[in-house]
Amino acid sequence: MRNLEPFALMAREGTLNHLDQRVMMQCNIPRGEKCVVCGEPLSLGWTIVHGNADCIYCGAPYTVLHYEKQLDGKDKLVSTSPRSDLPEQLIPKLRELWQRVDTWNEFFRQARLICQEEK
Numbered sequence: 369m370r371n372l373e374p375f376a377l378m379a380r381e382g383t384l385n386h387l388d389q390r391v392m393m394q395c396n397i398p399r400g401e402k403c404v405v406c407g408e409p410l411s412l413g414w415t416i417v418h419g420n421a422d423c424i425y426c427g428a429p430y431t432v433l434h435y436e437k438q439l440d441g442k443d444k445l446v447s448t449s450p451r452s453d454l455p456e457q458l459i460p461k462l463r464e465l466w467q468r469v470d471t472w473n474e475f476f477r478q479a480r481l482i483c484q485e486e487k
Contacts, residue, residue: 403423411425430453
């Protein structure tokens with residue numbers, strides 16, 4: 369499971385100012401695809417981890433690139449539809465939290481606690 373600490377790092381009280389500091393991307397996202405946590409149209413920004421991206425609205429982590437071993441033994445970079453990196457049991461809890469709280473700081477503070485409880 370991926371480290372969920374970036375949730376806390378993305379906290380910005382009531383603004384989306386972090387967007388101008390991140391590389392925006394749309395990569396093999398099926399039309400109408402929505403984020404598993406916030407329900408917004410899926411729009412992702414790259415993280416510092418190769419192949420991983422976060423929802424620009426709520427910070428939910430996704431994998432969009434991975435490597436597949438070829439018959440000749442070499443690795444081939446593969447772009448895939450985004451796959452949530454959140455454990456299935458966390459998604460309903462984080463979705464409910466997103467709808468309940470009013471600020472980003474509160475969401476990320478409580479999301480971090482929820483993720484720590486699941487470890």
